[in-house]
Amino acid sequence: MARAIIAGAGALPGLLLQAGPAHIVRLAGVENDPLDAPDIPARFERFGALFADLRAAGVKDLAFAGALSRPAFDPALMDPVTMALMPRVAGAMAQGDDALLRVIAEIFEEQGFRVIGALDLRPDLTAAQGPISGTPTDAQVRDAARARSVLDALGPLDVGQGAVAAKGQVIGIETLQGTDAMLRFVGVSLPGSGGVLVKRPKPGQDLRMDTPVIGPATVMKAAEAGLSGIEIAAGSVLVLDRDAVETACEASGISLWAAA
Protein backbone atom coordinates (compact mmCIF):
# COMPACT_ATOMS: atom_id res chain seq x y z
CA MET A 1 0.00 0.00 0.00
CA ALA A 2 1.35 3.37 -0.97
CA ARG A 3 1.62 6.47 1.19
CA ALA A 4 0.98 10.13 0.38
CA ILE A 5 2.15 13.28 2.13
CA ILE A 6 -0.12 16.36 1.98
CA ALA A 7 2.66 18.91 1.71
CA GLY A 8 2.60 22.23 3.51
CA ALA A 9 5.36 24.79 3.84
CA GLY A 10 8.75 24.11 5.39
CA ALA A 11 11.07 21.16 5.85
CA LEU A 12 8.56 18.69 7.28
CA PRO A 13 7.37 17.08 4.01
CA GLY A 14 10.98 16.24 3.11
CA LEU A 15 11.66 14.84 6.58
CA LEU A 16 8.60 12.60 6.36
CA LEU A 17 9.67 11.43 2.90
CA GLN A 18 12.90 10.18 4.50
CA ALA A 19 10.76 7.69 6.47
CA GLY A 20 9.89 5.87 3.22
CA PRO A 21 8.66 6.44 -0.34
CA ALA A 22 5.50 8.50 -0.74
CA HIS A 23 3.51 10.55 -3.23
CA ILE A 24 3.55 14.29 -2.55
CA VAL A 25 0.14 15.99 -2.69
CA ARG A 26 0.65 19.62 -3.70
CA LEU A 27 -2.38 21.80 -3.10
CA ALA A 28 -2.75 24.83 -5.35
CA GLY A 29 -1.93 27.97 -3.38
CA VAL A 30 0.11 26.15 -0.74
CA GLU A 31 3.84 26.81 -1.00
CA ASN A 32 6.16 23.85 -0.61
CA ASP A 33 9.60 22.65 -1.57
CA PRO A 34 10.51 20.47 -4.57
CA LEU A 35 11.11 16.85 -3.54
CA ASP A 36 12.32 13.75 -5.34
CA ALA A 37 8.98 11.92 -5.33
CA PRO A 38 5.91 11.60 -7.59
CA ASP A 39 3.56 14.59 -7.35
CA ILE A 40 -0.23 14.53 -7.04
CA PRO A 41 -1.47 18.05 -7.87
CA ALA A 42 -4.69 18.96 -6.08
CA ARG A 43 -7.05 21.83 -5.26
CA PHE A 44 -9.04 22.60 -2.11
CA GLU A 45 -12.06 23.03 -4.40
CA ARG A 46 -11.73 19.50 -5.86
CA PHE A 47 -11.73 16.92 -3.08
CA GLY A 48 -13.51 14.45 -5.38
CA ALA A 49 -10.65 14.57 -7.88
CA LEU A 50 -8.11 14.18 -5.07
CA PHE A 51 -9.83 11.09 -3.63
CA ALA A 52 -9.84 9.55 -7.13
CA ASP A 53 -6.17 10.41 -7.80
CA LEU A 54 -5.09 8.99 -4.42
CA ARG A 55 -6.95 5.74 -5.11
CA ALA A 56 -5.51 5.54 -8.63
CA ALA A 57 -2.04 5.81 -7.07
CA GLY A 58 -2.87 3.00 -4.62
CA VAL A 59 -2.55 5.32 -1.63
CA LYS A 60 -3.85 4.07 1.73
CA ASP A 61 -1.87 6.10 4.30
CA LEU A 62 -2.00 9.89 4.36
CA ALA A 63 0.27 12.17 6.38
CA PHE A 64 -0.31 15.93 6.76
CA ALA A 65 3.02 17.75 6.83
CA GLY A 66 3.45 21.41 7.60
CA ALA A 67 1.14 24.38 7.75
CA LEU A 68 -1.69 24.50 5.20
CA SER A 69 -2.54 28.18 5.36
CA ARG A 70 -6.19 28.91 4.71
CA PRO A 71 -6.09 29.45 0.97
CA ALA A 72 -8.22 31.47 -1.40
CA PHE A 73 -11.16 29.29 -2.37
CA ASP A 74 -12.97 29.69 -5.71
CA PRO A 75 -16.49 28.27 -5.43
CA ALA A 76 -16.76 28.15 -9.25
CA LEU A 77 -14.11 25.38 -9.30
CA MET A 78 -15.85 23.07 -6.79
CA ASP A 79 -16.54 19.50 -7.82
CA PRO A 80 -19.73 17.79 -6.57
CA VAL A 81 -17.93 15.90 -3.79
CA THR A 82 -16.54 19.15 -2.42
CA MET A 83 -19.94 20.85 -2.67
CA ALA A 84 -21.46 18.07 -0.58
CA LEU A 85 -18.70 18.45 2.03
CA MET A 86 -18.89 22.25 2.29
CA PRO A 87 -21.46 22.55 5.09
CA ARG A 88 -19.30 20.39 7.38
CA VAL A 89 -16.09 22.17 6.46
CA ALA A 90 -17.58 25.66 6.76
CA GLY A 91 -19.13 24.81 10.13
CA ALA A 92 -15.78 23.56 11.41
CA MET A 93 -13.86 26.58 10.06
CA ALA A 94 -15.89 28.85 12.31
CA GLN A 95 -14.76 26.86 15.37
CA GLY A 96 -11.01 27.08 15.00
CA ASP A 97 -8.10 25.26 13.42
CA ASP A 98 -8.45 22.11 15.48
CA ALA A 99 -12.09 21.62 14.59
CA LEU A 100 -11.32 22.18 10.90
CA LEU A 101 -8.43 19.73 10.88
CA ARG A 102 -10.44 17.15 12.80
CA VAL A 103 -13.21 17.31 10.21
CA ILE A 104 -10.71 17.05 7.36
CA ALA A 105 -9.19 13.93 8.95
CA GLU A 106 -12.67 12.45 9.40
CA ILE A 107 -13.51 13.10 5.75
CA PHE A 108 -10.41 11.29 4.50
CA GLU A 109 -11.05 8.40 6.88
CA GLU A 110 -14.65 8.05 5.69
CA GLN A 111 -13.19 7.71 2.19
CA GLY A 112 -11.15 4.71 3.38
CA PHE A 113 -7.79 6.42 3.88
CA ARG A 114 -5.80 6.11 7.08
CA VAL A 115 -4.50 9.40 8.49
CA ILE A 116 -1.11 8.99 10.12
CA GLY A 117 0.89 11.63 11.93
CA ALA A 118 4.34 13.09 11.53
CA LEU A 119 5.07 11.72 15.01
CA ASP A 120 4.23 8.19 13.80
CA LEU A 121 6.63 8.49 10.87
CA ARG A 122 9.47 10.32 12.63
CA PRO A 123 9.35 9.72 16.41
CA ASP A 124 13.13 10.13 16.26
CA LEU A 125 12.60 13.88 15.67
CA THR A 126 11.00 14.46 19.08
CA ALA A 127 13.05 15.21 22.19
CA ALA A 128 13.23 13.20 25.42
CA GLN A 129 12.63 15.05 28.70
CA GLY A 130 15.73 17.05 29.74
CA PRO A 131 18.11 19.73 28.49
CA ILE A 132 18.76 19.94 24.74
CA SER A 133 21.11 22.93 24.73
CA GLY A 134 22.28 24.63 27.93
CA THR A 135 20.53 24.10 31.26
CA PRO A 136 17.49 26.13 32.30
CA THR A 137 17.83 28.30 35.40
CA ASP A 138 15.26 28.13 38.20
CA ALA A 139 13.80 31.44 36.99
CA GLN A 140 13.44 30.06 33.46
CA VAL A 141 11.72 26.93 34.77
CA ARG A 142 9.30 29.14 36.73
CA ASP A 143 8.57 31.29 33.68
CA ALA A 144 7.98 28.15 31.62
CA ALA A 145 5.49 26.90 34.23
CA ARG A 146 3.66 30.24 34.07
CA ALA A 147 3.44 30.14 30.26
CA ARG A 148 2.35 26.48 30.43
CA SER A 149 -0.48 27.38 32.82
CA VAL A 150 -1.85 29.73 30.15
CA LEU A 151 -1.70 27.03 27.47
CA ASP A 152 -3.41 24.56 29.80
CA ALA A 153 -6.20 27.03 30.58
CA LEU A 154 -6.74 27.83 26.90
CA GLY A 155 -6.48 24.20 25.79
CA PRO A 156 -10.19 23.45 25.46
CA LEU A 157 -10.65 26.69 23.45
CA ASP A 158 -8.39 25.70 20.53
CA VAL A 159 -6.36 28.91 20.49
CA GLY A 160 -2.60 28.42 20.22
CA GLN A 161 0.40 26.20 20.87
CA GLY A 162 2.73 28.81 22.32
CA ALA A 163 3.05 31.34 25.13
CA VAL A 164 5.85 33.48 26.57
CA ALA A 165 6.47 34.51 30.18
CA ALA A 166 9.21 36.67 31.67
CA LYS A 167 9.90 37.40 35.34
CA GLY A 168 6.64 35.71 36.29
CA GLN A 169 4.52 37.75 33.88
CA VAL A 170 2.74 36.50 30.76
CA ILE A 171 3.96 38.62 27.85
CA GLY A 172 2.79 36.70 24.78
CA ILE A 173 0.00 34.28 23.91
CA GLU A 174 -0.13 32.69 20.49
CA THR A 175 -3.30 33.30 18.47
CA LEU A 176 -4.35 32.54 14.88
CA GLN A 177 -1.36 34.49 13.53
CA GLY A 178 1.08 31.84 14.85
CA THR A 179 4.28 31.60 16.85
CA ASP A 180 6.41 33.87 14.68
CA ALA A 181 3.91 36.74 14.88
CA MET A 182 3.75 36.33 18.67
CA LEU A 183 7.55 36.44 18.91
CA ARG A 184 7.67 39.63 16.84
CA PHE A 185 5.05 41.18 19.14
CA VAL A 186 7.05 40.28 22.25
CA GLY A 187 10.26 41.64 20.73
CA VAL A 188 8.68 44.93 19.69
CA SER A 189 6.52 45.56 22.75
CA LEU A 190 8.97 44.39 25.42
CA PRO A 191 12.51 44.24 24.02
CA GLY A 192 15.11 42.35 26.02
CA SER A 193 12.58 40.65 28.28
CA GLY A 194 14.69 37.52 28.77
CA GLY A 195 11.45 35.52 28.65
CA VAL A 196 10.82 31.86 27.96
CA LEU A 197 8.78 30.50 25.03
CA VAL A 198 6.78 27.36 25.75
CA LYS A 199 5.64 25.37 22.74
CA ARG A 200 3.44 22.32 23.19
CA PRO A 201 0.38 20.72 21.64
CA LYS A 202 -3.01 21.93 22.75
CA PRO A 203 -4.58 19.43 25.15
CA GLY A 204 -6.86 17.17 23.11
CA GLN A 205 -5.41 18.35 19.80
CA ASP A 206 -5.21 15.76 16.98
CA LEU A 207 -1.43 15.51 16.75
CA ARG A 208 -1.64 13.76 13.39
CA MET A 209 -2.94 16.91 11.74
CA ASP A 210 -0.99 19.79 13.25
CA THR A 211 2.17 18.63 14.93
CA PRO A 212 3.96 21.45 16.76
CA VAL A 213 7.47 21.95 15.37
CA ILE A 214 10.49 24.04 16.14
CA GLY A 215 13.55 24.53 13.99
CA PRO A 216 16.65 26.73 13.80
CA ALA A 217 14.46 29.63 12.59
CA THR A 218 12.33 29.37 15.76
CA VAL A 219 15.46 29.67 17.90
CA MET A 220 16.74 32.67 15.95
CA LYS A 221 13.36 34.42 16.13
CA ALA A 222 13.15 33.78 19.88
CA ALA A 223 16.64 35.25 20.28
CA GLU A 224 15.76 38.27 18.13
CA ALA A 225 12.68 38.78 20.33
CA GLY A 226 14.96 39.03 23.38
CA LEU A 227 14.04 35.68 24.92
CA SER A 228 16.45 33.54 26.93
CA GLY A 229 14.93 30.08 26.65
CA ILE A 230 12.54 27.68 24.94
CA GLU A 231 10.72 24.78 26.54
CA ILE A 232 9.08 22.18 24.32
CA ALA A 233 6.88 19.23 25.23
CA ALA A 234 8.88 16.00 25.39
CA GLY A 235 7.76 13.45 22.80
CA SER A 236 5.23 15.62 21.00
CA VAL A 237 7.07 18.54 19.41
CA LEU A 238 9.16 17.84 16.32
CA VAL A 239 12.64 19.33 16.29
CA LEU A 240 13.50 19.97 12.65
CA ASP A 241 17.26 19.71 12.02
CA ARG A 242 18.47 19.16 15.55
CA ASP A 243 22.12 19.92 14.78
CA ALA A 244 21.22 23.32 13.35
CA VAL A 245 18.88 23.94 16.30
CA GLU A 246 21.68 23.27 18.78
CA THR A 247 24.09 25.46 16.83
CA ALA A 248 21.52 28.28 16.79
CA CYS A 249 21.00 27.90 20.56
CA GLU A 250 24.74 28.10 21.21
CA ALA A 251 25.19 31.07 18.88
CA SER A 252 22.32 33.02 20.44
CA GLY A 253 22.59 31.96 24.09
CA ILE A 254 19.11 30.40 24.10
CA SER A 255 18.56 27.48 26.50
CA LEU A 256 16.37 24.74 25.06
CA TRP A 257 14.86 21.88 27.01
CA ALA A 258 12.02 19.38 26.85
CA ALA A 259 9.55 18.95 29.72
CA ALA A 260 6.92 16.30 30.40
Add this chain to the structure above:
Amino acid sequence: MARAIIAGAGALPGLLLQAGPAHIVRLAGVENDPLDAPDIPARFERFGALFADLRAAGVKDLAFAGALSRPAFDPALMDPVTMALMPRVAGAMAQGDDALLRVIAEIFEEQGFRVIGALDLRPDLTAAQGPISGTPTDAQVRDAARARSVLDALGPLDVGQGAVAAKGQVIGIETLQGTDAMLRFVGVSLPGSGGVLVKRPKPGQDLRMDTPVIGPATVMKAAEAGLSGIEIAAGSVLVLDRDAVETACEASGISLWAAA
Protein backbone atom coordinates in the same frame (compact mmCIF):
# COMPACT_ATOMS: atom_id res chain seq x y z
CA MET B 1 -12.77 62.70 56.82
CA ALA B 2 -10.66 63.63 53.81
CA ARG B 3 -10.10 61.61 50.67
CA ALA B 4 -6.98 61.07 48.56
CA ILE B 5 -6.59 59.93 44.97
CA ILE B 6 -3.43 58.02 44.05
CA ALA B 7 -3.00 59.48 40.59
CA GLY B 8 -1.92 57.47 37.59
CA ALA B 9 -1.87 58.51 33.94
CA GLY B 10 -4.88 59.64 31.98
CA ALA B 11 -8.18 61.34 32.67
CA LEU B 12 -9.38 59.17 35.55
CA PRO B 13 -7.87 61.16 38.47
CA GLY B 14 -9.65 64.29 37.25
CA LEU B 15 -12.93 62.41 36.81
CA LEU B 16 -12.72 61.06 40.37
CA LEU B 17 -11.95 64.53 41.69
CA GLN B 18 -15.29 65.65 40.22
CA ALA B 19 -16.98 63.30 42.73
CA GLY B 20 -15.78 65.49 45.62
CA PRO B 21 -12.71 67.26 47.03
CA ALA B 22 -9.59 65.14 47.47
CA HIS B 23 -5.84 65.32 47.88
CA ILE B 24 -3.87 64.10 44.86
CA VAL B 25 -1.03 61.71 45.64
CA ARG B 26 1.63 62.08 42.94
CA LEU B 27 4.16 59.26 42.91
CA ALA B 28 7.60 60.12 41.56
CA GLY B 29 8.05 58.58 38.12
CA VAL B 30 4.30 58.28 37.45
CA GLU B 31 3.03 60.73 34.84
CA ASN B 32 -0.23 62.51 35.57
CA ASP B 33 -2.11 65.66 34.74
CA PRO B 34 -2.19 68.89 36.76
CA LEU B 35 -5.39 69.20 38.81
CA ASP B 36 -6.90 71.89 40.98
CA ALA B 37 -6.42 70.10 44.31
CA PRO B 38 -3.76 69.89 47.06
CA ASP B 39 -0.84 67.61 46.13
CA ILE B 40 0.81 64.99 48.30
CA PRO B 41 4.13 64.13 46.64
CA ALA B 42 5.24 60.56 47.32
CA ARG B 43 7.75 57.89 46.30
CA PHE B 44 7.38 54.13 45.93
CA GLU B 45 10.51 53.82 48.08
CA ARG B 46 8.97 55.79 50.98
CA PHE B 47 5.69 54.22 52.03
CA GLY B 48 6.36 55.25 55.63
CA ALA B 49 6.48 58.91 54.63
CA LEU B 50 3.32 58.53 52.56
CA PHE B 51 1.37 56.98 55.44
CA ALA B 52 2.46 59.86 57.69
CA ASP B 53 1.58 62.52 55.10
CA LEU B 54 -1.86 60.99 54.48
CA ARG B 55 -2.59 60.93 58.22
CA ALA B 56 -1.36 64.50 58.62
CA ALA B 57 -3.82 65.52 55.90
CA GLY B 58 -6.63 63.72 57.72
CA VAL B 59 -7.09 61.24 54.86
CA LYS B 60 -9.24 58.16 55.50
CA ASP B 61 -10.45 57.13 52.02
CA LEU B 62 -8.02 56.28 49.24
CA ALA B 63 -8.88 55.78 45.58
CA PHE B 64 -6.43 54.41 43.00
CA ALA B 65 -6.96 56.11 39.65
CA GLY B 66 -5.27 55.11 36.42
CA ALA B 67 -2.33 52.93 35.52
CA LEU B 68 0.64 53.04 37.88
CA SER B 69 3.31 51.66 35.58
CA ARG B 70 5.94 49.64 37.38
CA PRO B 71 8.44 52.40 38.09
CA ALA B 72 12.17 52.40 38.56
CA PHE B 73 12.83 51.69 42.22
CA ASP B 74 15.95 52.90 44.01
CA PRO B 75 16.64 50.71 47.07
CA ALA B 76 18.96 53.38 48.51
CA LEU B 77 15.93 55.66 49.04
CA MET B 78 13.83 53.16 51.01
CA ASP B 79 12.50 54.16 54.39
CA PRO B 80 12.28 51.52 57.16
CA VAL B 81 8.53 50.96 56.66
CA THR B 82 9.09 50.21 52.96
CA MET B 83 12.00 47.90 53.78
CA ALA B 84 9.77 45.89 56.09
CA LEU B 85 7.09 45.65 53.38
CA MET B 86 9.44 44.61 50.58
CA PRO B 87 9.25 40.82 50.98
CA ARG B 88 5.45 40.92 50.61
CA VAL B 89 5.53 43.32 47.68
CA ALA B 90 8.31 41.45 45.86
CA GLY B 91 6.53 38.13 46.36
CA ALA B 92 3.33 39.55 44.94
CA MET B 93 5.09 41.20 41.97
CA ALA B 94 6.21 37.79 40.77
CA GLN B 95 2.59 36.61 40.63
CA GLY B 96 1.07 39.24 38.37
CA ASP B 97 -0.57 42.63 38.51
CA ASP B 98 -3.63 41.49 40.44
CA ALA B 99 -1.62 39.94 43.22
CA LEU B 100 0.53 43.05 43.50
CA LEU B 101 -2.44 45.40 43.63
CA ARG B 102 -4.22 43.19 46.15
CA VAL B 103 -1.21 43.31 48.45
CA ILE B 104 -0.92 47.08 48.07
CA ALA B 105 -4.60 47.48 49.01
CA GLU B 106 -4.06 45.20 52.03
CA ILE B 107 -1.10 47.25 53.16
CA PHE B 108 -3.05 50.51 53.08
CA GLU B 109 -5.96 48.89 54.89
CA GLU B 110 -3.70 47.53 57.62
CA GLN B 111 -2.58 51.13 58.10
CA GLY B 112 -6.18 52.13 58.78
CA PHE B 113 -7.07 53.60 55.40
CA ARG B 114 -10.15 52.55 53.45
CA VAL B 115 -9.53 51.70 49.79
CA ILE B 116 -12.43 52.73 47.60
CA GLY B 117 -12.83 52.16 43.89
CA ALA B 118 -13.35 54.39 40.90
CA LEU B 119 -16.64 52.54 40.41
CA ASP B 120 -17.76 53.57 43.92
CA LEU B 121 -17.04 57.23 43.18
CA ARG B 122 -18.31 57.38 39.60
CA PRO B 123 -20.88 54.60 38.94
CA ASP B 124 -22.39 57.06 36.44
CA LEU B 125 -19.38 56.44 34.15
CA THR B 126 -20.24 52.76 33.60
CA ALA B 127 -22.62 51.58 30.87
CA ALA B 128 -25.88 49.69 31.27
CA GLN B 129 -26.38 46.52 29.23
CA GLY B 130 -27.24 47.32 25.61
CA PRO B 131 -25.98 49.24 22.58
CA ILE B 132 -23.95 52.41 23.19
CA SER B 133 -23.18 53.31 19.58
CA GLY B 134 -24.57 51.35 16.63
CA THR B 135 -26.03 47.86 17.02
CA PRO B 136 -23.84 44.74 16.98
CA THR B 137 -24.47 42.22 14.22
CA ASP B 138 -24.95 38.53 15.00
CA ALA B 139 -21.43 37.85 13.76
CA GLN B 140 -20.03 40.52 16.09
CA VAL B 141 -21.94 39.07 19.03
CA ARG B 142 -20.50 35.62 18.21
CA ASP B 143 -16.96 37.01 17.97
CA ALA B 144 -17.46 38.78 21.30
CA ALA B 145 -18.56 35.50 22.89
CA ARG B 146 -15.45 33.79 21.53
CA ALA B 147 -13.14 36.51 22.91
CA ARG B 148 -15.01 36.40 26.23
CA SER B 149 -14.48 32.63 26.49
CA VAL B 150 -10.73 33.29 26.37
CA LEU B 151 -10.94 35.92 29.12
CA ASP B 152 -13.04 33.58 31.25
CA ALA B 153 -10.57 30.71 30.82
CA LEU B 154 -7.60 32.96 31.68
CA GLY B 155 -9.40 34.67 34.56
CA PRO B 156 -7.85 32.69 37.42
CA LEU B 157 -4.38 33.26 35.90
CA ASP B 158 -4.38 37.07 36.19
CA VAL B 159 -3.30 37.76 32.61
CA GLY B 160 -5.31 40.47 30.85
CA GLN B 161 -8.59 42.33 30.54
CA GLY B 162 -8.93 42.22 26.76
CA ALA B 163 -9.14 39.84 23.82
CA VAL B 164 -10.01 40.13 20.14
CA ALA B 165 -11.80 37.64 17.89
CA ALA B 166 -12.66 37.85 14.20
CA LYS B 167 -14.72 35.40 12.12
CA GLY B 168 -14.75 32.95 15.01
CA GLN B 169 -10.96 32.99 15.47
CA VAL B 170 -9.04 34.41 18.43
CA ILE B 171 -6.56 36.95 17.02
CA GLY B 172 -5.38 38.86 20.09
CA ILE B 173 -5.06 38.22 23.82
CA GLU B 174 -3.98 41.00 26.14
CA THR B 175 -0.85 40.36 28.19
CA LEU B 176 1.32 42.51 30.49
CA GLN B 177 1.88 45.02 27.68
CA GLY B 178 -1.76 46.12 27.80
CA THR B 179 -4.69 46.72 25.47
CA ASP B 180 -3.00 49.27 23.19
CA ALA B 181 -0.07 46.94 22.47
CA MET B 182 -2.49 44.11 21.69
CA LEU B 183 -4.43 46.33 19.29
CA ARG B 184 -1.22 47.32 17.51
CA PHE B 185 -0.32 43.62 17.19
CA VAL B 186 -3.72 42.78 15.70
CA GLY B 187 -3.52 45.68 13.25
CA VAL B 188 -0.04 44.78 12.07
CA SER B 189 -0.40 41.01 11.93
CA LEU B 190 -3.93 40.82 10.52
CA PRO B 191 -4.94 44.15 8.97
CA GLY B 192 -8.61 44.70 8.22
CA SER B 193 -9.79 41.74 10.29
CA GLY B 194 -13.10 43.34 11.22
CA GLY B 195 -12.73 41.75 14.66
CA VAL B 196 -14.32 42.60 17.99
CA LEU B 197 -12.45 43.74 21.10
CA VAL B 198 -13.88 42.54 24.40
CA LYS B 199 -12.80 44.45 27.48
CA ARG B 200 -13.92 43.33 30.91
CA PRO B 201 -12.51 42.83 34.39
CA LYS B 202 -10.72 39.60 35.14
CA PRO B 203 -12.99 37.31 37.19
CA GLY B 204 -12.08 37.81 40.84
CA GLN B 205 -10.09 40.96 40.13
CA ASP B 206 -10.15 43.69 42.81
CA LEU B 207 -12.06 46.34 40.85
CA ARG B 208 -11.08 49.04 43.33
CA MET B 209 -7.46 48.82 42.26
CA ASP B 210 -7.48 48.38 38.50
CA THR B 211 -10.78 49.38 36.98
CA PRO B 212 -10.94 48.61 33.26
CA VAL B 213 -11.51 51.78 31.24
CA ILE B 214 -12.14 52.72 27.65
CA GLY B 215 -12.06 56.17 26.15
CA PRO B 216 -12.09 57.86 22.75
CA ALA B 217 -8.45 56.78 22.24
CA THR B 218 -9.44 53.13 22.71
CA VAL B 219 -12.06 53.48 19.98
CA MET B 220 -9.62 55.15 17.59
CA LYS B 221 -6.95 52.51 18.23
CA ALA B 222 -9.47 49.72 17.67
CA ALA B 223 -10.48 51.35 14.39
CA GLU B 224 -6.85 51.79 13.32
CA ALA B 225 -6.32 48.09 14.08
CA GLY B 226 -9.08 47.23 11.60
CA LEU B 227 -11.68 46.15 14.17
CA SER B 228 -15.43 46.63 13.72
CA GLY B 229 -16.70 46.54 17.28
CA ILE B 230 -16.04 46.76 21.01
CA GLU B 231 -17.94 44.98 23.76
CA ILE B 232 -17.48 46.10 27.35
CA ALA B 233 -18.80 44.61 30.57
CA ALA B 234 -21.94 46.40 31.75
CA GLY B 235 -21.49 48.12 35.10
CA SER B 236 -17.78 47.41 35.54
CA VAL B 237 -15.89 49.20 32.77
CA LEU B 238 -15.53 52.95 33.02
CA VAL B 239 -16.29 54.91 29.86
CA LEU B 240 -14.16 58.05 30.00
CA ASP B 241 -15.80 60.95 28.17
CA ARG B 242 -18.86 59.20 26.79
CA ASP B 243 -19.71 61.96 24.31
CA ALA B 244 -16.25 61.78 22.75
CA VAL B 245 -16.44 57.97 22.74
CA GLU B 246 -19.72 58.04 20.83
CA THR B 247 -18.35 60.61 18.38
CA ALA B 248 -15.27 58.43 17.80
CA CYS B 249 -17.50 55.38 17.22
CA GLU B 250 -19.58 57.22 14.67
CA ALA B 251 -16.54 58.67 12.91
CA SER B 252 -14.81 55.30 12.67
CA GLY B 253 -17.77 52.96 12.16
CA ILE B 254 -17.07 51.04 15.38
CA SER B 255 -20.07 49.48 17.13
CA LEU B 256 -19.88 49.70 20.91
CA TRP B 257 -22.10 47.84 23.34
CA ALA B 258 -22.20 46.63 26.93
CA ALA B 259 -22.96 43.02 27.82
CA ALA B 260 -23.74 41.36 31.14
